Amino acid sequence: MATVNQAQPVTTSHTTAKKRYDLTGYLFILPHLIVFTAFLGWPFFYGLYISLFNFDFLRPEFRPFVGLQNYINLLTPTSIQFDDFWRAMRNTGVFLLYSVPPLVILALLLAVLLNGKYRGRNFFRTVYFAPYALSPVVAAMVWRWMFEQGGLINTYQAQLGLPQTAWLGDMPWPWVAITVCTVWWTVGFNTVIFLTALQDIPYSLYEASSMDGANPVQQFISITLPMLRAVMIFVITTTMLASANLFAQPYIMTAGGPNRQTEPIMLRIYQEGIVQNRMGSSAAMSVLVAAILLLLTILNFRVLGRSED
Amino acid sequence: MASVATTATTARSRSATRFKPSKILLYIVLFLLTLFFLLPLVWMFATAFKPFQEVLQSNWLPRQPTWENFSGIFNDPSIPVARWLINSVGIAVVYTLLILAVDAMAGYAYARIDFPGRNIIFGLLLATLVMPGLMFLIPNYLTVSRLGWINEYQGVILPGIANVFGVFYLRQFFQSLPKELEEAARIDGASTWTVFSRVMLPLASGALATLGVLEFMRSWNDFLWPLLVLSERTRMTLPAGLATLQGQYTFDYGKLMAGATVTAVPVLIIFVFLQRYIVQSVAMTGLKG
Numbered sequence: 001m002a003t004v005n006q007a008q009p010v011t012t013s014h015t016t017a018k019k020r021y022d023l024t025g026y027l028f029i030l031p032h033l034i035v036f037t038a039f040l041g042w043p044f045f046y047g048l049y050i051s052l053f054n055f056d057f058l059r060p061e062f063r064p065f066v067g068l069q070n071y072i073n074l075l076t077p078t079s080i081q082f083d084d085f086w087r088a089m090r091n092t093g094v095f096l097l098y099s100v101p102p103l104v105i106l107a108l109l110l111a112v113l114l115n116g117k118y119r120g121r122n123f124f125r126t127v128y129f130a131p132y133a134l135s136p137v138v139a140a141m142v143w144r145w146m147f148e149q150g151g152l153i154n155t156y157q158a159q160l161g162l163p164q165t166a167w168l169g170d171m172p173w174p175w176v177a178i179t180v181c182t183v184w185w186t187v188g189f190n191t192v193i194f195l196t197a198l199q200d201i202p203y204s205l206y207e208a209s210s211m212d213g214a215n216p217v218q219q220f221i222s223i224t225l226p227m228l229r230a231v232m233i234f235v236i237t238t239t240m241l242a243s244a245n246l247f248a249q250p251y252i253m254t255a256g257g258p259n260r261q262t263e264p265i266m267l268r269i270y271q272e273g274i275v276q277n278r279m280g281s282s283a284a285m286s287v288l289v290a291a292i293l294l295l296l297t298i299l300n301f302r303v304l305g306r307s308e309d
Numbered sequence: 310m311a312s313v314a315t316t317a318t319t320a321r322s323r324s325a326t327r328f329k330p331s332k333i334l335l336y337i338v339l340f341l342l343t344l345f346f347l348l349p350l351v352w353m354f355a356t357a358f359k360p361f362q363e364v365l366q367s368n369w370l371p372r373q374p375t376w377e378n379f380s381g382i383f384n385d386p387s388i389p390v391a392r393w394l395i396n397s398v399g400i401a402v403v404y405t406l407l408i409l410a411v412d413a414m415a416g417y418a419y420a421r422i423d424f425p426g427r428n429i430i431f432g433l434l435l436a437t438l439v440m441p442g443l444m445f446l447i448p449n450y451l452t453v454s455r456l457g458w459i460n461e462y463q464g465v466i467l468p469g470i471a472n473v474f475g476v477f478y479l480r481q482f483f484q485s486l487p488k489e490l491e492e493a494a495r496i497d498g499a500s501t502w503t504v505f506s507r508v509m510l511p512l513a514s515g516a517l518a519t520l521g522v523l524e525f526m527r528s529w530n531d532f533l534w535p536l537l538v539l540s541e542r543t544r545m546t547l548p549a550g551l552a553t554l555q556g557q558y559t560f561d562y563g564k565l566m567a568g569a570t571v572t573a574v575p576v577l578i579i580f581v582f583l584q585r586y587i588v589q590s591v592a593m594t595g596l597k598g
Contacts, residue, residue, distance in 0.1 A: 025424030
């Protein structure tokens with residue numbers, strides 16, 4: 001009886017509180033929403049806006065509206081931005097070609113290797129993932145020192161009687177150095193993602209196919225790879241985006257050199273906007289690159305996702 | 310025939326626990342990979358503890374180990390490494406606590422409190438996950454400078470709080486908790502805030518720890534944004550400061566590796582002790598896709 005009596009006031013307080021709950025919800029999200037609006041929502045539109053002005057940070061009194069001129073400059077071979085911008089775009093493209101295949105394929109192989117059952121497995125997992133805990137600045141400085149003229153790799157080359165290599169000075173070696181550094185630093189990240197996905201594949205699939213006489217390589221091709229499709233698309237896409245954001249490694253290891261041949265698009269945007277104060281032009285570059293990356297992301301999911309059916 | 314078969318099976322079962330050729334090959338590969346991932350770090354430590362005249366030699370153990378590189382960078386008034394260390398710790402701690410508080414509240418609300426517009430707002434948050442981060446760089450720099458936050462710590466800390474990943478992660482977590490827990494507290498007359506802070510938050514301690522470790526390391530290792538916002542030397546964090554250290558001691562790799570060591574050791578310690586949480590959080594990132 002007592003419980004029934006109690007049920008009555010509970011439901012009424014629940015309905016009156018319903019209005020208050022509405023406000024409560026907003027209060028809970030408010031702190032994040034304010035910061036989100038200021039630094040992720042607003043800058044989306046503000047960036048588009050700035051890109052329409054000749055926006056010199058140091059000359060607040062002179063900021064003429066130039067319409068699409070900043071974008072037109074990026075497409076006009078005679079503008080001062082054209083060469084630098086497209087060289088940087090090409091450099092970023094080159095780095096994608098260098099870095100994405102090893103970051104995806106090596107990560108997958110490492111994940112398969114670490115998915116077995118043997119002693120010390122957790123130790124190896126920890127070691128391979130460890131560099132990811134570091135700042136890219138530390139990774140880049142360590143590898144700059146490895147690849148330096150008097151560094152360890154050239155010292156060993158000399159001891160083996162091999163000629164010296166200007167790893168950070170002669171193209172294309174700086175890309176190799178930057179790629180090795182990047183793979184060392186982040187391949188563990190992709191490995192963990194693949195490993196998690198591998199552990200979700202039901203073991204019964206492998207049992208059934210080995211009873212049918214399939215060998216490990218056949219199993220990898222006919223079971224593992226198809227089961228990893230969704231994760232594969234995710235890893236390829238995030239790796240492409242991460243590689244397109246390359247900044248610290250060339251900043252530290254080569255300063256974009258030699259002759260700006262390792263200057264990626266992020267370093268160019270930084271140079272144009274922050275160092276040379278041409279923020280309108282720099283914002284236009286950002287918008288253009290972001291649009292391309294967004295397109296690539298969508299394309300990835302469309303193309304790689306479609307062949308599933 | 311039968312005896313051959315038995316010897317074959319016993320041999321196989323024994324070798325499974327001892328040495329199969331394929332297992333030896335496996336360990337050789339694992340060992341070589343270990344060298345690739347560990348040796349650069351060993352080399353960093355070795356160089357940092359070498360005296361100047363030994364730095365260019367290829368010995369892996371310093372013959373005369375010394376602290377002189379560390380005392381060198383810590384005593385150079387033009388490169389306030391001790392100050393960078395304090396800045397890095399302070400910024401990472403404040404950032405992590407703030408983002409945990411803000412994300413826990415928002416994550417809980419998006420998961421469990423019904424209010425008009427909830428799904429629309431959350432959809433807007435998710436939309437930014439696919440937007441390339443570089444397009445926010447220049448406009449945010451202008452916003453921060455207009456607010457007068459260049460060379461101020463809030464200029465480094467606050468923009469990062471906008472990040473959506475933690476909200477998304479904690480929302481998933483709160484959605485996975487059984488509703489009965491809250492309802493029981495509600496019937497006892499608890500307010501939403503009490504339910505959140507007394508019932509839900511304690512249950513989320515594991516998820517909060519995972520997110521906390523990830524965010525702490527993100528803040529500690531961040532380079533580009535602190536480089537933009539903190540140009541004054543005494544205000545810098547370790548990674549941004551390290552980059553200027555390189556300008557100072559271009560080829561003095563003993564000192565450069567000492568600086569790298571100071572930056573690397575705290576996160577490596579955190580990594581060794583809390584790697585379970587870090588691996589979990591990375592695995593979570595994958596589930597997002």
